[in-house]
């Protein structure tokens with residue numbers, strides 16, 4: 126569930142981190158702290174628009190939860206002090222020198238590793254101790270919500286940002302590069318949205334120059350409408366497109382006008398929707 130934020134920081138101190146990174150997000154108006162549990166870059170999707178470089182393998186090892194907790198605590202402490210005195214953070218506007226969120230969003234699906242619940246708990250404890258009030262976010266493709274160990278850990282997050290890029294089985298397989306059944310995603314979204322509001326993140330790339338057609342967009346809106354009709358709560362829909370170089374050269378950014386039209390279609394179904402491009 127690769128994250129689409131601004132520049133990932135490459136200062137040497139943070140590059141020594143294995144799990145915790147930081148980006149300055151203009152949209153979040155502050156420092157967005159990312160947690161990457163997927164050092165091996167494994168994902169159960171293979172989205173052609175993915176920005177993770179899988180041409181080189183990542184290390185395969187269980188998540189070191191105490192190590193992750195130490196990295197997070199260190200960064201949270203520094204965000205309250207000397208972090209802003211050194212490049213590149215010294216160039217950040219004073220009103221953005223704040224921790225905006227802590228987000229599980231890595232080089233694969235964050236709920237997949239066995240350590241996900243323990244990592245979520247460790248992040249909650251660090252947040253409560255060092256950054257109370259900072260929202261904890263999970264960016265997920267929702268493929269594993271049917272598993273008790275995953276659903277049980279969702280309580281450690283304030284916001285669930287769930288990927289839904291398609292309205293039909295065929296387009297789902299094309300845009301998310303998986304053979305997993307589309308029905309499972311829809312059932313999982315409903316399962317969780319009945320318990321608490323979710324944010325839906327929908328990425329629309331241009332593939333070979335074309336985005337989803339009107340029929341596909343209408344089907345996607347219909348899937349959202351069905352979730353709501355069955356008692357699910359959708360806080361809002363984020364409509365966005367490719368921001369940086371995707372893994373598949375056939376993919377490119379969809380134009381802003383089309384994204385706005387897709388957001389309008391969601392609004393037509395009574396949903397709040399915003400375009401991020």
Ligand code: SF4
Pocket residue numbers: 126127168169170171172174175176177231232233234266
């Ligand atoms: S869900 Fe898609 S975009 Fe996210 S890491 Fe997996 S392949 Fe990449």
